[in-house]
Amino acid sequence: AQSVTQLDSQVPVFEEAPVELRCNYSSSVSVYLFWYVQYPNQGLQLLLKYLSGSTLVKSINGFEAEFNKSQTSFHLRKPSVHISDTAEYFCAVRRSGGYQKVTFGTGTKLQVIP
Amino acid sequence: KAGVTQTPRYLIKTRGQQVTLSCSPISGHRSVSWYQQTPGQGLQFLFEYFSETQRNKGNFPGRFSGRQFSNSRSEMNVSTLELGDSALYLCASSLEGRGGNTEAFFGQGTRLTVV
Numbered sequence: 001a002q003s004v005t006q007l008d009s010q011v012p013v014f015e016e017a018p019v020e021l022r023c024n025y026s027s028s029v030s031v032y033l034f035w036y037v038q039y040p041n042q043g044l045q046l047l048l049k050y051l052s053g054s055t056l057v058k059s060i061n062g063f064e065a066e067f068n069k070s071q072t073s074f075h076l077r078k079p080s081v082h083i084s085d086t087a088e089y090f091c092a093v094r095r096s097g098g099y100q101k102v103t104f105g106t107g108t109k110l111q112v113i114p
Numbered sequence: 115k116a117g118v119t120q121t122p123r124y125l126i127k128t129r130g131q132q133v134t135l136s137c138s139p140i141s142g143h144r145s146v147s148w149y150q151q152t153p154g155q156g157l158q159f160l161f162e163y164f165s166e167t168q169r170n171k172g173n174f175p176g177r178f179s180g181r182q183f184s185n186s187r188s189e190m191n192v193s194t195l196e197l198g199d200s201a202l203y204l205c206a207s208s209l210e211g212r213g214g215n216t217e218a219f220f221g222q223g224t225r226l227t228v229v
Binding site for chain 2: 036041042043044045046049090100101102103104105106107
């Protein structure tokens with residue numbers, strides 16, 4: 001079975017500063033990795049995903065994540081955050097192949113301070 | 115294209131009662147998954163349905179059940195409600211091609227409060 005660890009439950013950061021949200025996973029087989037964002041009183045929205053190919057994936061709003069197989073990590077980064085990035089971010093993993101459930105981390109609340 | 119619709123958005127129930135939550139997936143999506151979200155536990159997978167069959171199941175007691183209809187709409191039922199069942203219940207739908215690489219689209223959730 002796979003698992004996901006998001007060590008930071010809350011990350012405060014000043015506006016325009018860089019941020020990194022950490023995600024580590026464990027799985028004995030190859031996986032797909034996802035980052036979802038949840039704004040207050042909303043469902044989750046897919047931010048970006050790694051399926052195969054280039055290990056660096058990017059979202060349309062400036063976030064990026066790098067798949068590191070040796071460190072089993074998929075950290076999310078943004079060079080300069082905006083107030084509107086305040087939300088909760090979830091890392092998720094799914095075994096590749098066949099029909100597999102998605103396992104989510106416990107989430108990291110990003111609080112952007114003006 | 116309409117998104118995933120969950121009804122109702124809010125519910126207040128008393129301990130011991132039962133509740134049914136509804137989820138209408140995006141048109142064409144055949145896979146529907148349910149999650150329980152609580153502040154302490156994050157998102158916990160409940161179950162997944164595909165073409166009216168339960169394909170995956172999480173570690174929840176038998177009080178939690180679900181079903182999927184021929185039009186892919188899904189319902190989940192919780193019987194004998196407990197205070198600890200208070201949570202945001204999220205439904206997600208996906209096209210579900212082979213390999214599991216399709217994106218899941220989430221509804222806004224149903225906020226269940228058990229008093």
